[in-house]
Amino acid sequence: MAARKKAMDELSKEMIIQEANKQFLTSDFHKVSMRAIAKELGCSHGAIYYHFANKTELFYAVVEQYFTELNMTLENVIQEEGDSRSKMAAVFTGFIEFGLNHQSQYEFMFMQRNKEVNPLSQQASNESYTKFAQVLQELTNHTLSLAKIYSTFISLHGFVSHYRGFVENYNEAKEAAIQHSQFLLEALD
Amino acid sequence: MAARKKAMDELSKEMIIQEANKQFLTSDFHKVSMRAIAKELGCSHGAIYYHFANKTELFYAVVEQYFTELNMTLENVIQEEGDSRSKMAAVFTGFIEFGLNHQSQYEFMFMQRNKEVNPLSQQASNESYTKFAQVLQELTNHTLSLAKIYSTFISLHGFVSHYRGFVENYNEAKEAAIQHSQFLLEALD
């Protein structure tokens, strides 16, 4: 009955992550099932559990790369041209753009409140916040209070978390995003 | 095999809503199951489906009262004593307080992006936003732009949606909430 595939057909963590990522792009965490992933990979869903302890762990592996993508996005703004004010605006819209163009990922990264996810995803999201704070400090010569930075971050999060699911991608909310960024910029003066 | 209970033991919408509400207080939408509700009511879970088309409809019925509670909270601030600035702060912290003291309800009311919920819960949440905007307009003699009001709302939503699950109730985030409200107040100047 049971079996093992030939070497070249064997599963690898990478393959699983890739397929999970693929399905994650158009569907959210709860709708992507281990069975659907397995089916597409041509294996039984039990096989996935040999490589990942559970669904959450698999999706954390998927989402890891998105954390670094976000951090890079934030950091890269500093290198761009323009005055620091427009750079700050770019940080704000950049964050929103990331959130609205990777909605299921964003949800998993910043909105999941599952017990199991906490230790993993929560630390990573803290690091992203730290990166955000660093960049802002740098762009303002460290004149901003932590409280203001935190409020700004929370307000950006609010934008993403509000428009998520209501809009398909960043472009559809671009104008509102720019206005919101402007609002926050003024608040920081 | 099957049966019908005696008149006084019959199920009513009210009883179901009450029990669902009760379980909703300490657990979120996905964790409260129709079966658990039925068990506590001493009936089969199928019986609930005679009174409510599905889980979503039941929970919308539960949450309806919370929408009016929130609207009242917002509205009542106007009657309080104090200058309009402190009243605005009270509106902000009032919204946050509601959100953090009714987390599962808030999630269902403002964060659910389920297709089925949309028509119901989305309209109600729009009404709550409208109420919020009205109160703010009134407190500022209609000098606020719609864009600023919207940004403010979104920023408050961000606070709740960020602290939710991280904190048990409003009190645990009170200081941060006050600071955030202050931040938004300044932004509106």
Add this chain to the structure above:
DNA sequence: TAATTTAATTAACCAATGGTCAATAAAGGA
């Protein structure tokens, strides 16, 4: 009061889900 209609309930069912595990077969080393 008797017959009929209507409302409510049950229990068996369905199709999913995440997760576990013994059995098994391939791979690789001795």
Add this chain to the structure above:
DNA sequence: TCCTTTATTGACCATTGGTTAATTAAATTA
């Protein structure tokens, strides 16, 4: 060649939301 490790299967478990035929109590009508 034998043995051990490793990867995979598929049957299983409990649980979920949801549906439905059958049944029976209550309300209505004659």
